[in-house]
Amino acid sequence: MPIEHSKPAHRHTECDMQNLSHSDVGSVQLCAHCGVVHVNLNYLSVKFTLEAFRELACMLVCAQGRIDAQPSDASLQTGATGDATALH
């Protein structure tokens, strides 16, 4: 989903980037100027509007909840259960 910046020449290097969260897999930053949430992964950076990021967060939490609700199966990789609780 494309982000509509009010100024085409807008440079995020000059924005007030606020660190919201980070973990082993990446980080989340908020550009206070244009209200864009940056999700930074190892080789990927995705921008979301605040509304889209909220939907993404709900979707991820919902998906994780379904994973956790499944009976532990040997075919599932459950070695990283400690990581899930570390993400807040």
Ligand SMILES: [Zn+2]
């Ligand atoms: Zn910005």
